[in-house]
Each structure stands twice: as structure tokens, then as C-alpha cells.
């Protein structure tokens with residue numbers, strides 16, 4: 001299935017799979033709520049597609065990094081609760097208040113947010129973030145009492161409403177590491193300090209996908225899950241299938257060329273790959289301009305139900321696969337890079353490229369058209 005615009009490649013996005021995966025995660029974490037992380041264009045699946053599918057699957061909240069991402073959803077008429085957590089000096093907090101978008105706050109934002117609330121005559125909804133060890137956003141435990149005191153004061157003045165307190169884990173994808181326990185300990189301490197200041201929000205949240213799936217003691221009132229709702233395993237040693245997750249992105253292309261080459265033939269820039277016997281090479285019109293990492297070596301693809309592997313360097317627009325000596329593949333034959341029923345996971349491409357499935361799916365480029373299948377509205381139309 002290729003798109004109408006004649007593009008040689010397509011990312012097929014299965015909205016039903018996203019909805020299913022949200023339901024699966026919800027089962028793991030019940031009674032905690034589920035926030036679907038749809039930042040970075042829904043991890044490459046399309047931000048609006050991902051948001052609508054996640055809500056159809058029962059997500060209670062949506063999570064974005066940038067405020068602009070949250071605003072994009074509001075512009076599409078999505079009125080579910082949204083939290084945006086990564087701001088800069090230029091972030092328009094006033095707009096967030098106007099559009100009912102909750103704001104993650106490390107500390108420095110508080111006065112600006114309160115100012116915006118004062119001007120709007122309407123309280124801002126914030127979630128205070130405690131840095132329990134990741135060292136990214138959030139107040140350190142040393143700065144925390146001051147941040148909480150400041151928030152409490154703004155709350156008394158009716159300028160903010162503290163809806164949540166949250167943190168983010170550093171090593172939850174490695175369930176045996178003790179640092180997650182240490183982070184949980186700091187989180188509990190932060191909650192108790194907040195309580196002493198009279199700040200007791202209804203939403204305490206900490207868990208990302210790996211913690212949601214492996215640490216019930218980290219579920220609190222809500223989990224924030226991204227990679228798992230796209231049907232990807234957050235663990236290096238567990239498949240998505242074993243977790244009950246269905247990959248939501250299938251990357252397909254078609255062979256743009258096929259040729260026989262003699263033994264000794266070098267392949268692609270640098271001639272880093274040489275065939276040791278006569279073989280057939282196929283050309284896949286996807287490259288690093290489409291998000292297939294240049295560094296990937298021996299990435300798998302499925303052609304005519306046979307697995308073959310990329311040969312030589314991935315270029316900007318294309319890579320070559322070694323189809324083997326007895327291949328009868330033709331120009332135009334379908335290529336599945338990962339997903340669908342190919343048996344190839346984005347994680348395998350991650351391994352070939354010294355990265356993780358998260359990066360592979362998220363970086364599939366804008367040149368690859370997304371074709372959304374099994375949308376919730378379609379399902380309703382079919383069954384209704």
C-alpha cells in the first residue's frame with residue numbers, strides 16, 4: 001500500500017494498535033490514570049493521529065514537551081487534559097492559561113506564570129517537578145522547599161492551582177538497578193515536604209513506560225507513557241509482543257532497482273561492503289533523509305517473505321540490500337523495513353544503528369507519507 005502522491009515509501013500507522021496499547025497499559029496500572037506522551041509528532045506517528053487514537057483507547061491525559069505541541073492539539077479541537085513540561089524564556093504562559101493547558105514547572109517559571117495569571121485574571125494549572133536524580137528538568141531536593149513555598153503562596157493568591165507533582169526516572173528500563181528505588185525515595189520525601197506546605201495535589205506521577213510495566217510501586221495516581229503506546233518495548237531484553245503490545249508503525253517501500261553483480265563487487269559509498277560471490281542487489285529508496293540512520297549496518301528488511309539485510313552504507317535517499325544469489329525479486333516488489341507482520345521490529349534497526357527503537361520510529365522523516373489505518377471513526381462507522 002503506497003500513498004496516492006506516488007511516494008515510493010509509506011509509514012502505515014495503525015490507530016487501532018495505539019488504542020489497544022493504551023488499553024493494555026491501563027490494565028497494568030489500574031487504578032492509576034494514563035497520560036499518553038504524544039510529543040515529537042507522536043513519536044513519529046503523527047501528533048493528532050496519536051492523540052485521537054490514545055483517547056479512543058482510554059487515555060485520561062495527553063503529554064507534550066513543548067507548549068506549541070499542546071496548542072496544536074487544541075487547534076484540532078481536542079479538549080482532553082494536556083500537560084506540557086518543557087519551556088523556554090519565550091514560552092507564552094498566558095496562552096497556556098487561555099487554552100487550559102497544564103504546565104510542568106521546575107521553579108523558574110513560577111513567577112512568570114503567576115504574572116500571566118494575574119493579567120488574565122484566571123489561575124494557571126501547574127504540576128511541580130522534582131528532579132529526583134535524572135538531572136534534567138525539575139527542582140533539586142535542595143531547592144524544593146523554596147519552590148513549594150513559592151507555589152503555595154501563589155496558590156493562596158489564586159494565581160496558580162497545583163494540580164500535580166511529578167518526577168522522571170533515569171534507569172527504569174533496567175529494572176534491576178537500585179537508582180529507581182533511590183529516586184522513589186526522594187520523590188516521597190518531596191511529596192511530604194509539599195504536604196507540610198499544604199500542597200497536596202490529586203495527581204502524583206512518576207512512571208514512564210518501563211516503570212509503568214515493571215514497577216507497580218511507581219504508579220501513584222497516573223503514569224506517563226510514550227513508547228509502549230506505539231507498540232514498542234521499553235526494555236532491551238523483552239519484545240513488545242511479550243508485553244501485550246502491538247507495533248503501530250509499519251515502514252514499507254518498494255524496490256527501486258534490482259541487479260546482478262559479480263563476486264568482489266563493492267557496494268555504496270566507501271565500498272565498505274563487498275560481495276564474496278555473485279549475487280543480486282536490490283535498491284530501497286529510503287535513506288538518512290527519511291530517518292534510516294547512516295550508521296546502520298546490516299539492517300533487516302522483508303522482501304517476498306524473505307529476510308535480507310542492508311549492504312554497505314545507508315545514503316541520504318537510498319540503501320542497498322543483498323537479495324542473495326537465487327533471488328527472483330523484481331523492481332517494484334514490496335519491502336517491509338519494520339512492523340506489520342514482517343517479524344522485524346524497530347528495535348532491530350535500533351540495534352543495527354547503535355540506538356533504540358524510540359529513535360528509529362521518532363525520526364522517520366517528513367518525506368515518508370503517513371497513511372493512517374483503523375481510525376476510531378472508521379471503526380465506529382463500520383460497526384455502527
Ligand SMILES: *Cc1c(COP(=O)(O)O)cnc(C)c1O
Pocket residue numbers: 037039085168207208209210224225226227228234
Ligand atoms: C517522553 C516522556 C515520557 C514517556 O516516556 P516513555 O519511556 O516513552 O514512556 C514520560 N515523561 C516524560 C517527562 C517524558 O519526557
